[in-house]
Amino acid sequence: MHRVTEHKEDVSVVLRGSVAKFFVGAVIHWDRSVREAMDSINTPGFGVYIHIPFCRTKCNYCTFVIKPWRKDLAERYSRAVIQELDLFLSENEVSGVADTIYFGGGTPSLVPAEHIAALLSTCRRHFDVPQNCEISLEANPGTVTAEKAAAYRGCGITRISLGAQTFDERSLQAIGRDHTAGQVATSLALLREKGFENINVDLILGLPEQDEIQWAGNLEMVTQLEPPHISVYMLELEPKSPLYHLVARGVHRVPDEDAVSDWYLGALDHLPGHGYAQYEISNFALPGYECRHNLKYWQRRPVFGFGIGSHSFDGRARYANLAGMNAYLSRVEAGISPVEWRRVLDEKEELGETLFLGLRLRSGLNWEELSEGFGAEQVAEYEKTLRSMSNDGLVEWRDSSIRLTPRGMLLSNEVFQAFV
Ligand code: SF4
Structure with a gap:
């Protein structure tokens, strides 16, 4: 809703x-x-x-x-x-x-x-x-x-x-x-x-x-x-x-x-x-x-979803329930899990999600924490992109903190595409 x-x-x-x-x-x-x-x-x-x-x-x-x-x-x-x-x-x-x-x-x-x-x-x-x-x-x-x-x-x-x-x-x-x-x-x-x-x-x-x-x-x-x-x-x-x-x-x-x-x-x-x-x-x-x-x-914390079409994240994998009412009811009533698909994220996907979900927040991202968590080499791959977004006025980068500017918020779809 x-x-x-x-x-x-x-x-x-x-x-x-x-x-x-x-x-x-x-x-x-x-x-x-x-x-x-x-x-x-x-x-x-x-x-x-x-x-x-x-x-x-x-x-x-x-x-x-x-x-x-x-x-x-x-x-x-x-x-x-x-x-x-x-x-x-x-x-x-x-x-x-x-x-x-x-x-x-x-x-x-x-x-x-x-x-x-x-x-x-x-x-x-x-x-x-x-x-x-x-x-x-x-x-x-x-x-x-x-x-x-x-x-x-x-x-x-x-x-x-x-x-x-x-x-x-x-x-x-x-x-x-x-x-x-x-x-x-x-x-x-x-x-x-x-x-x-x-x-x-x-x-x-x-x-x-x-x-x-x-x-x-x-x-x-x-x-x-x-x-x-x-x-x-x-x-x-x-x-x-x-x-x-x-x-x-x-x-x-x-x-x-x-x-x-x-x-x-x-x-x-x-x-x-x-x-x-x-x-x-x-x-x-x-x-x-x-x-x-x-x-x-x-913040990519685990959330378990229940009911038709609900999505879950268990900390490692994302998965989703069947979206059709009849299919959902018949599976659950027969004692079978209604999960339709499940995908374990690899490290690159985890980093990509961390970047674009973190950027949704006004608190933004902390570059040092990202480097510690994912390794300097992994995050370095995105540094050029973020620096160029900063030059274009889409993100503010101060010390270790990075977040969207108002213009970046308006163009957030385009910004997030760089991380998926
Ligand atoms: S779920 Fe869709 S139809 Fe139902 S109240 Fe929200 S916007 Fe309206």
């Missing part, structure tokens, strides 16, 4: 989506505190990702594999994911603590809260889940009721990610969202009333009918609502999406890339001005509210 230019659990897709624009204007001052803050976020354990693929309707920009909401299918699916967790633990030995758990989708807030509670208690039965585990759930405005919010609190959810996307009704209608702008504030208030403090609000840049004034209004609105975490994704129109064809036929108009780039750069000024530090290309947080689960993807 809401992963417009990226999909959290699939590192290969992290490469999708950036706006191709040459920009040299904005300067973000190098801030050592960003690296120090990142270093202080302790994510030593592994993450657990649980995919809930159901949505009430399909947004017209979405190309993810989702399933229309069906109560009976959702019940069968939840049972199957519990079976998959049992199966996984009977076949694998996992050491360490599960210090983040993430329910992503789809729309996890559509399924009854009892399903979420049952999945969580299975995780607790199988994994060492510490008291301070970050347990996130993605929710769509309009699907959160007082009962559900209370039940989420009751079963231990600690963080909610709310897919607002925009506060403009015209844009919401144009992309086929099944909620109104007003429901974002209502859902946020409801969640707070039930004790949720750690809330993310997702926004999308480049939506149909968006203009400069509307985007500025979105930023104003989101900062007024004061969620401690804000994600800003850029819309990438994919030919497989219905929206692509609606735009091609002139039914909807999307803002041009230059405008979207300027608005993104504006957000890099606006959000820090309200206390939100940018810690990743698309993510901004008040101090201490960075998403620890998503940091695991960028």
